[in-house]
Amino acid sequence: MSFAASSFLCWRQSSARFTTRLPYTSKTSFSTTAPSWFKCAAVNLDNRDCRTSSTSSTFHNSNDRPKKRANSASTIFASASAILTSALIVSLSSSADKPKLLSTMPPVANAPTHSKVVIIGSGPAGHTAAVYLARANLNPVMFEGMMANGFAPGGQLTTTTDVENYPGFPEGIMGGEMMDKFREQSVRFGTVIHTETIGKVDLTSQPFKLWREGDEDKEQPTDTANSVIIATGASAKRMNLPGEEIYWQAGISACAVCDGAVPIFRNKPLAVVGGGDSAAEEAVYLTKYASHVYVLVRRDKLRASKVMANRLSNHPKVTILYNTVPVEVKGDGKLLKSLVLQDTVTKESRTMDVNGLFYAIGHVPATALFKGQLDLDEDGYIKTTPGSTETNLPGVFAAGDVQDKRYRQAVTSAGTGCMAALDSERWLEEHFPEQH
Secondary structure, X not given: OXXXXXXXXXXXXXXXXXXXXXXXXXXXXXXEOOOHHHHHHHHHOOOOEEEEOOOOEEEEOOOOOEOOOOOOHHHHHHHHHHHHHHHHHHHOOOOOOOOOOOOOOOOOOXXXXXXXXXXXXXXXXXXXXXXXXXXOOOOOEEEOOOOHHHOOOOHHHHHOOEEOOOOOOOOOEEHHHHHHHHHHHHHHOOOEEEOOOEEEEEOOOOOEEEEEOOOOOOOOOOEEEEEEEEOOOEEEOOOOOOOHHHHEOOOEEOOHHHHOOOHHHOOOEEEEEOOOHHHHHHHHHHOOOOOXXXXXXXXXXXXXXXXXXXXXXXXXXXXXXXXXXXEEEEEOOOOEEEEEEEEOOOOOEEEEEOOEEEEOOOEEEOOHHHOOOOOEOOOOOEOOOOOOOEOOOOOEEEOHHHOOOOOOOHHHHHHHHHHHHHXXXXXXXXXXXXXX
């Protein structure tokens, strides 16, 4: 590329506009939004005088004489390029009192978006909180997350088929459909929902600072809020067995109370994996519907409390298989039909016909984001003040499975979402009355 063409390109990149006219005389008009130093410098090097205004500059040749009109586009381009080339020389000179053509102003960073209250999470707890806050004219903002914690927006219920134990749906409802209705109601009352994930938080001072995923390394947060409701949920631990993805919610579940009464499990042999109290409780619960329940325990004894262990061992519809783990799931392509089991001592394998497999090996709360700021229990769940959703940080509240390791139901999550909204509303009214 020629030097003149390069100069032209640099000028275009400086976001200025220009027009150059070569009429019958050699007088050249240069109208531009560029600063006056640029226009004057371009002319002074060519012995031209300069008269400027705040919006445009016109340059006059001191030896104006009529000439023939330029006959080619190359003449026009050459003249314009000469001016731009001169300007470029000036801009690259060592004179300290002249600004450089190629210098740019630093970008102005966008100020964080401030909200009265932000909800992190989009399950029953998050959306119930959103409905209550929106109806209180607090203009809540929700970050529902994109595959946050391994789930699509809406949380664990988006992976559930039939929900038959939530009031108001006498015929039952698909989990994904129910969460769509939750979301629709939140939006109807004015909740602003972002399908983005919060990747970093600073809850140490007001206003609380939040960074969206992808912006964690930036010094300035993307969002701020006076109150934050955490409803990020928890996810069941899985075994990632061969065939598990095929038969998840088609014979494999992590919640007996949620799914045990589903028709595909009724009067069928079922298996529960786990040796603690949760496994014992789920196995006993499933005896209401199953023809028989097998409890698969990795060790040679139960970890459950003595009371639960005795209840399980003495139940006529329960068989405990010690030193046994499932290693593969099999089915007909639609529903689970059998398990391949392995003895943890002898390593021998065998196949057992069952129509359901329930994981009871624990849950993982989505609290990694808050470690070091919020008080967590030994399992990672957020600690809240008994009878409320308050955390150890004023203005921060927790609702749903992220603070509930016992019940883990959609309806109990919704209940704590309501509590969190009311707790947040009262806290804001007390500490930020001007915003009400």
